Amino acid sequence: MRAWALVVLAAVALVVYTLDQTAKIWVTENLELGVPHQVLGPLLTVQFVKNPGAAFSLASGATWIFSIVAAMVTVFIIWFAPRIRSMGWAIMFGLLLGGVLGNLTDRLFRDPGFAVGHVVDFLKIPFLPAIFNIADVGIVSSMGLFIILTIRGVALDGTRHVKRAGGSPDETVADREPHADQDALGPDHQQPNPELKG
Structure with missing residues (x-):
């Protein structure tokens, strides 16, 4: 049976998505736009920004394209999920799905409008020239896990x-x-x- 893999994937995606959206709601309701707040000294700063583009605010005029791509990735993961029988791959796709859905929700339902909404970013660490969010952490973590699974030779069937x-x-x-x-x-x-x- 592969039901357990689907449960793991869905649970990981739900955790990432819930943490991301909850954090974004708190940030937008409690922080002033653009004002940095140190949480762990210079190690972690929380700064509310609105990102109209991709990572590093690239292609800010093509937000609708990112919305389409994110929607396609979401549909692909849901369609592909029944083939997964590996714990590692279930976690990887769960991290990716939760992260993609988190940022897609912003693009669909935040200002300035449907499919062109700005993504809420708020996390900043030293040596990284970008402000990001929990959804981004999920996506990057999934890519790291993808590399590990590939190097170890773990197939989708386990x-x-x-x-x-x-x-x-x-x-x-x-x-x-x-x-x-x-x-x-x-x-x-x-x-x-x-x-x-x-």
């Missing part, structure tokens, strides 16, 4: 390709995540029956 002991560098063997779905192995795969031993 199998992991590892080098066979004593084999050539190109020789791999399928290993499985502890929570991967047994159905992914196919109908011909059967578990050994301990009663038949001896």
Whole structure:
């Protein structure tokens, strides 16, 4: 069964989305636009800004394009989700979905209008020349997890390709995540029956 993967994906997406939107509501209701407030000294500053573009406020005149792209990504994740049987990939897609939905909500329902709304950004850390939000954190985290899963060779069905002991560098063997779905192995795969031993 792959229902558990869908539950994990949806739960992660809901947590990211809820934290993002709750934080944005608090920021817009309690902070003055453009005024920085240090939270952890120079390590973390909260500053309410409205971002009409992409990251670093690029392409500020093409907000509607980002709305379309975000909507397409959302539809793709929902359509693709039933194929996921790996805990790692479920978390990755959950982080991405929650982040994309968080910023898409801003673009659809905030001023100045539908599909051209400005995204609320408010987090600022040293050495990063941009102000971001929790949705952005979810998206960036998903990209980092994507790289890790890819490097480790973890497939969407939960199998992991590892080098066979004593084999050539190109020789791999399928290993499985502890929570991967047994159905992914196919109908011909059967578990050994301990009663038949001896």
